[in-house]
Amino acid sequence: MANRIPDEVIDRIRRSVDIVDVISDYVQLTKQGRNYFGLCPFHGENTPSFSVSPDKQIYHCFGCGAGGNAFSFVMDLEGLSFTEAAQHLADKGNIPFEYEVQQPSSEGSKSENALVDAHELLKKFYHHLLVNTKEGQEAYDYLINRGFTREIIDEFEIGYALDSWDFVTKFLTKRGFKPDEMEAAGLIIKRNQEESYFDRFRDRVMFPIADLQGRTIAFSGRLLKEIKGQPKYLNSPETSIFNKSRTLYNFHRAKKHIRKNQQVILFEGFADVISSVTAECQQSIATMGTALTEEQAKIIRRNVESVIVCYDADSAGIEAAYKAVNILTDAGCSVKVATMPDGYDPDDYIKEFGAAKFRNEVIENSLTLMAFKMRYLRRGKNLQIEADRMKYIDEVLKAVSQLTKAVEKDYYLRQLSQEFSISLDALKEQQQQVRHEVKKKKDNDSWNRNTISRHPVTKKNLLPAHENAERHLIAYMLKDRDIAFRIQDLLQAQFNIEEHRALVTYLYGYYEEGYSPNPSNFIERIPDSNLTGLASELAMMSINEELSEQALHDYIQQVLNYEKKSIIKEKEQQRQEAERQKDYVKAATIAMEILELKKALK
Secondary structure, eight states: OGGGSOHHHHHHHHHHSOHHHHHHTTSOOEEETTEEEEOOTTSOOSSOOEEEETTTTEEEETTTOOEEOHHHHHHHHHTOOHHHHHHHHHHHTTOOOOOOOOOOOOHHHHHHHHHHHHHHHHHHHHHHHHHHOSTTHHHHHHHHHTTOOHHHHHHTTOEEEOSOSSHHHHHHHHTTOOHHHHHHTTSEEEOTTSSOEEESOOSEEEEEEEOTTSOEEEEEEEESSOOTTSOSEEEOOOOSSOOGGGOOBTHHHHHHHHHHHTOEEEESSHHHHHHHHHTTOTTEEEOSSSOOOHHHHHHHHHHOSEEEEOOOSSHHHHHHHHHHHHHHHHTTOEEEEOOOOTTOOHHHHHHHHOHHHIIIIIITTOEEHHHHHHHHHHTTOOTTSHHHHHHHHHHHHHHHHTOOOHHHHHHHHHHHHHHHTOOHHHHHHHHHHHHHHHHHHHHHOHHHHTOOOSSOOOOOOOOOHHHHHHHHHHHHHHHOHHHHHHHHHHHTTOOSSHHHHHHHHHHHHHHHTTOOSOHHHHHHTOSOGGGHHHHHHHHTOOOOSSOOHHHHHHHHHHHHHHHHHHHHHHHHHHHHHHHHTTOHHHHHHHHHHHHHHHHHHO
């Protein structure tokens, strides 16, 4: 924990970074009033309930209850220890960090660190071979002839793997990496029935693949010339650090451009991304040569709402684009589709027609989602044939029924009406029937009747008076130390809710150590991680600037009266039982006790 690093170092790190900047590296935040809001990275949601307070330097999700400060955010999201989170934030704030503390870690985490270290080392070595050695000259010339510039080669850290069976194996072994770990990383391959290994990548242009934070976790190698039996592109296998379904190529570089443009362009492959960046579309990312996954869509939505899908113009590319737009729409994205002439992929188009034409005629002329769907639904149909025409109209009406804006629905229904000379009223009537049928089917689907939450989500009900009073008291205590000590004199730790009792005990201790009110600093010192979400939630409660004497008195009375009310309730049950037993003397005695307790409430 923090006591292993001097407090002054932690304080300096805390002052050097703004929690809004830290969280903005992972979540698209929008300012509303004094706070910022976005989609929670800790549970799936389409409506922002994740709030960040720049004044208090804390965050809280009102959906799942997650909360804390910059340190806890990085720790929870990245799975880091406190020391590792401090190192991460110190680097972000350009603060010298000379207090490396070896945190105990599992064998698994040590192994994963070794895998990342090996990839980082090889990335630098491959790049050096490409740009600085005669062995890499042919590969370098190949890239230049393909339209790559030295600037792009450096920016994307492209490299070259030697035409050797065991150079990388020896290279990594000499630097202390274990062969079995490097095999697990997909960098080398074990020979059958032997204790020897050979390099996976040989005589290929190497494209490093990074995770969302920019750590190198895999490679894709391209042959310089076709070799029978060899794939043109050879990718790293999935490993403990490389999962294709959670990886988006170039995301770590594109992130700042995505936020600046409030838009992302999604491609199928990294060659398209690199060409797009040369065309001044730096907000470009790609899936890893596979179909877009729900996980990738959620990552995109956390960072931006507007997405342009730009896939190949062939049949497979159009099918992949159709699937991708539906996944992105379900994730809450606003989607458009950039289309190109048949036979072109984005990389080829840019190389043949140039950057300006790509930007102006492809990206800027992107189709709306509905326009793309209508074009997609026409494929394979002869609209001169009645059956195909009716099927097309029915499919378009289903798509229109999913639109949320009345103007959009009217616009596309009028298009159908004019194209096929059908009454607009008839189309609207059928569209309503389709909408009801789709809704009925959705309501009856087993997956919809038995919805399983992906993450515990806090359901807020109307709170009892005593609990609401305790929450308000703690909110004022977090804000003002004098109020906290005054409430301590009046209540001590006699809060009725167990979590509240624990939290105020830690708060009293925090103030007694001489600390000033600072929610971020206090949260960092709570030893029970289960209480950090509660602390952040109460610190972000909307309360009056000043706590009046009357309000303080009322809150205290609600807290103290709860125990008395509980006793009264218990006495009432005892009285009723005595009456059932026909012990009227006992019942009268209990009734007098209840009367006295009720007087004490007033």
